Amino acid sequence: MIAFQYTRAHDVADAVRQIAADPAAKFIAGGTNLLDLMKDDVERPTRLIDISRLPLKSVEETAAGGLRIGALVPNADLAYHPLVAQRYPILASAILAGASPQLRNMASTGGNLLQRTRCYYFYDTATPCNKRDPGSGCSAISGLNRMHAILGTSEACIATHPSDMCVALAALDATVHVAGPAGARAVAVSDFHRLPENTPQHDTNLQRNEIITSVELPARGFAANYTYLKIRDRLSYAFALVSVAAALELDGSTITEARLALGGVAHKPWRDAAAEAALRGQAVAQSTFARAADVLLREAKGFAHNAFKIDLARRAIVRALTQAAAGTPQSQSDKKVS
Ligand SMILES: Cc1cc2nc3c(=O)[nH]c(=O)nc-3n(C[C@H](O)[C@H](O)[C@H](O)COP(=O)(O)OP(=O)(O)OC[C@H]3O[C@@H](n4cnc5c(N)ncnc54)[C@H](O)[C@@H]3O)c2cc1C
Numbered sequence: 411m412i413a414f415q416y417t418r419a420h421d422v423a424d425a426v427r428q429i430a431a432d433p434a435a436k437f438i439a440g441g442t443n444l445l446d447l448m449k450d451d452v453e454r455p456t457r458l459i460d461i462s463r464l465p466l467k468s469v470e471e472t473a474a475g476g477l478r479i480g481a482l483v484p485n486a487d488l489a490y491h492p493l494v495a496q497r498y499p500i501l502a503s504a505i506l507a508g509a510s511p512q513l514r515n516m517a518s519t520g521g522n523l524l525q526r527t528r529c530y531y532f533y534d535t536a537t538p539c540n541k542r543d544p545g546s547g548c549s550a551i552s553g554l555n556r557m558h559a560i561l562g563t564s565e566a567c568i569a570t571h572p573s574d575m576c577v578a579l580a581a582l583d584a585t586v587h588v589a590g591p592a593g594a595r596a597v598a599v600s601d602f603h604r605l606p607e608n609t610p611q612h613d614t615n616l617q618r619n620e621i622i623t624s625v626e627l628p629a630r631g632f633a634a635n636y637t638y639l640k641i642r643d644r645l646s647y648a649f650a651l652v653s654v655a656a657a658l659e660l661d662g663s664t665i666t667e668a669r670l671a672l673g674g675v676a677h678k679p680w681r682d683a684a685a686e687a688a689l690r691g692q693a694v695a696q697s698t699f700a701r702a703a704d705v706l707l708r709e710a711k712g713f714a715h716n717a718f719k720i721d722l723a724r725r726a727i728v729r730a731l732t733q734a735a736a737g738t739p740q741s742q743s744d745k746k747v748s
């Protein structure tokens with residue numbers, strides 16, 4: 411047992427004050443990731459600042475026609491919220507594809523954004539890992555890398571970001587609102603997570619003394635033509651090998667707007683402007699979807715055990731876009747939402 415202090419934050423300003431005062435402190439929200447990391451000796455905070463009672467648990471409509479989601483809204487409440495289920499079903503579908511009901515009851519919106527990779531070596535303190543112990547090496551590059559990234563990798567790290575929710579948030583062009591000692595700021599979800607480059611210990615562009623206060627969705631929800639397709643080793647309670655959030659707007663059989671985000675393939679939810687451009691203005695057709703998949707995967711690179719992901723991703727993109735265009739979103743979880 412490693413001793414640590416436990417305090418509660420009374421409000422957002424107090425939370426910022428407490429985290430700024432202690433470089434080795436961590437916030438705890440639902441605790442579903444952080445406590446596992448502490449038990450495995452991967453994270454060793456000297457102090458846990460409990461933010462779970464802060465008033466960041468509401469989902470509110472914005473003046474711009476979107477939604478503002480408090481950082482402490484539990485994943486389950488968010489997925490089943492009527493406005494999310496009706497206007498942003500791709501987000502509900504992605505959340506319900508993740509974890510288990512018990513975990514989704516505890517997991518918070520902010521904690522989901524900040525959950526850490528599921529790379530086996532990251533959790534195994536007996537092995538080198540640049541993300542856990544910068545400069546020690548990457549065990550996955552020449553080791554077991556079946557779950558690992560095929561896009562945006564570096565010589566320092568090939569881990570993936572494991573979230574499902576974040577893939578849908580990327581497709582929806584969400585914004586993350588944060589507060590810190592210098593005040594509040596907003597970060598586009600696409601800029602929130604980082605590629606590993608040579609500093610894989612930094613998963614995101616959040617400063618260590620900042621707190622996530624909310625996530626904002628723009629008005630556009632793609633409720634008519636969307637799919638979140640998650641391919642994994644078993645049908646539930648498993649992280650994605652590849653997942654695809656596909657969202658379209660159609661005028662007849664012409665694609666007028668397209669969003670395509672992938673999970674399980676990179677250190678961050680993967681979006682590619684060229685792949686989306688390859689869809690806009692085109693007719694709904696398998697050939698259009700296959701071309702977009704080829705564009706998105708043009709720089710994909712496999713390792714010893716995960717090269718299969720490139721073809722898997724190509725097929726998953728085509729299938730997700732086909733389902734989205736037909737207005738028939740896959741997944742059992744959608745049934746629970748209706
Ligand atoms: C067995 C298992 C299976 C899972 N399967 C999936 C899956 O298939 N798909 C999926 O997407 N997820 C999955 N998860 C992950 C789960 O979604 C995350 O653990 C959860 O979302 C984290 O939220 P939390 O509130 O519990 O975070 P915590 O564990 O409390 O915190 C996680 C991190 O975020 C920080 N933090 C939390 N809130 C804030 C905030 N507001 N501002 C700043 N920092 C903050 C903490 O300091 C900590 O570093 C799984 C988890 C488990 C244990």
Ligand code: SF4
Pocket residue numbers: 527529530531532538539540541542547548549550551566567568569610
């Ligand atoms: S892939 Fe990243 S997280 Fe996994 S061992 Fe290598 S450096 Fe560590």
